[in-house]
Amino acid sequence: MTARPARLRNATLDALPAAVARPAYDRDRTSIGIVHLGAGAFHRAHQAAYLDELLAVDPDWAICAVSLHSTAVRDALRPQDGLYTLVRIGERETLRVIGAIRELLCARDEGAAVLARLANPDTRLVTLTVTEKGYCLGADGLDFDHPDIAHDLATPDAPRSAIGYVVAGLARRRAAGIAPYTVLSCDNLADNGGRLRRAALQYAERVEPGLAQWIEAEVAFPRSMVDSITPATDDALRARVTAQLGCTDAWPVQREPYMQWVVEDRFCNGRPPLERAGVTLSGDIAGHDRAKLRLLNAPHSALAYLGSLMGIETVADAMRAPALAAFVETLMRADIAPNLAAPAGFDARTYIDAILARFRNPAIRHLLSQIAWDGSQKLPVRLLGTIADALAAGRPIDRLCLPVAGWLRFVVRQARAGTALVDPLDEPLTAIGRAATGEARRDVDAFLALDAVFAPLSADPRFVDALRAAYAALGDAGPAAIAAALERATQGARR
Structure with missing residues (x-):
């Protein structure tokens, strides 16, 4: 019987073929400074790849990746110490193991851990890729009839929605006297930061008017633009990656070589040196x-x-x-x-x-x-x-x-x-x-x-x-x- 290949994880990094790029930093010396809501393939192929470059320069911006509902990403990557393979597809295919994600959580059954991470003083940036649907928007801002929003307003300390988690985390920080985090939408949504800010303020106003006033005065919601084609992972990709790594990766991702991330330079609690990783900082999103x-x-x-x-x-x-x-x-x-x-x-x-x-x-x-x-x-x-x-x-x-x-x-x-x-x-x-x-x-x-x-x-x-x-x-x-x-x-x- 042929032995199954070992699983990709920290202990197998050194055994990878020389052609496979890997983290250019000591993962154990990084600290989590970013909570990302929506740990899908696009985030792992795009923002996490930028931050993987950045961690070699500044180790304080590793990621806690949070899935709001599905346990699939957590269950696939937690046994891999958060590691996964990014395949850049073109005339010549290249592989790179990404190490930027240090923690994986699923809010559905680990909500307390998500809120604790949001309240942690080391968390200074919250990013989102939850698709337009995940913002629970209506014609005039937040859709208060959305079932998740109605649930969160009834139980704001046990939220379900991305808006509910963002505001609940900010509420905990305000109560503890901790500086707020910047909230950065990375979804392809016109005026994404402005719309997220309005939705958060409308929600917070219903929870506690004083909290809304504090968010309005203290919290930054930069706008951004992202671009890269990220085809879905399939069994053929998994098989190619296993063959080239010599070990099993439960959830590799693939992306075209091109990627773009433009971010409005407006942060409220420090920011990663994103420009060092190729991000464009601009006042004209x-x-x-x-x-x-x-x-x-x-x-x-x-x-x-x-x-x-x-x-x-x-x-x-x-x-x-x-x-x-x-x-x-x-x-x-x-x-x-x-x-x-x-x-x-x-x-x-x-x-x-x-x-x-x-x-x-x-x-x-x-x-x-x-x-x-x-x-x-x-x-x-x-x-x-x-x-x-x-x-x-x-x-x-x-x-x-x-x-x-x-x-x-x-x-x-x-x-x-x-x-x-x-x-x-x-x-x-x-x-x-x-x-x-x-x-x-x-x-x-x-x-x-x-x-x-x-x-x-x-x-x-x-x-x-x-x-x-x-x-x-x-x-x-x-x-x-x-x-x-x-x-x-x-x-x-x-x-």
Whole structure:
């Protein structure tokens, strides 16, 4: 019988192959300064990887990783002393063992330990990746009808929600005369720090008005932006990791080589020297969000609609189509970047280079069909804002209108095929698509009547004319017609 490989843990680190990177510091000399709520794969592949670099410089910022409900991460990694493998996937795969997590807790059955860690004076930063749903938000801030919020208000010393734990920990520190911790949302949520702050204050006001006043005066809730693609862990990844480590890792994670973390430099109880690990500290998180939306997400949408019409399945496949790849790069460099109000210190050329490399990564299977979802919500913030800025500056918008026309043609194709759109405006869009005749003026004008998408641009004749021309340029919207239109548009930029 073949012996099972040993488990990854502190005692097996020295036996790992030389090609596997491992913590560049003595784990026993680190101390927990961060409590992280939401110990999923993204945190372990992203923030924990940054902090693993940082601990070699400053050992006071190790992590207590808390799962609010599931015991799975704790039960997988506690026997491994919190160690796990980060696999960076690309043309060349690399492995690195992360040691930043020193403690793993599950709030569901270890709530007292979580509250004790939050109240510990060594804890100076609480970070969160709980997804938008985990903030229990409603239209006007906190959703007081949410079952977890209702439970926590009835029993604030035994919370269930992330908001409940954040505030309960702060309440304990206030009662003990301990300085508060900074609360840093790392979820992709617009104005994440501002929305978290409002929710915490609304909750605290219901618990004790004096506590809310103290939080408002003393606690910092910085905004942030994060970016990296983290595919789910599967058995194939576990098998590859075991083979390369020579020992078993119950829960490795994988990530593309690129990662970005931008944090508002506003902390209330000291902060880790994040910049030493490659984190960007900025006072303009909205500017970085805008750059991401326009230089990353807008080209993604262009690839999704134009690539789908060409019969292409993934982003990496789309970047192997010469006409589409050249068009997208031209769009980014010649049309989007010049119309971007970039944050201070932002290098658009370098950012575009990194995005194009990400798009070409053959190890990331990013489906165009998924990126194509919710076009009526995505296009206004991804593309139409750039078009509006270009018009205001007197710049051309012909190329910018081609992806928008691609979306219209995509809607028509789906409607004619009887395929439902994944979009909040599915019904009106499908009705317009079914009635489409192929005549540019008629079809485009029908779409432009959707004020929720196109107003106020739909009242600008320059945009209307350019969109009609782009729609007509796509011809029958077959692969050959799309490729020809893209080649013409790209050549026009090179003249």
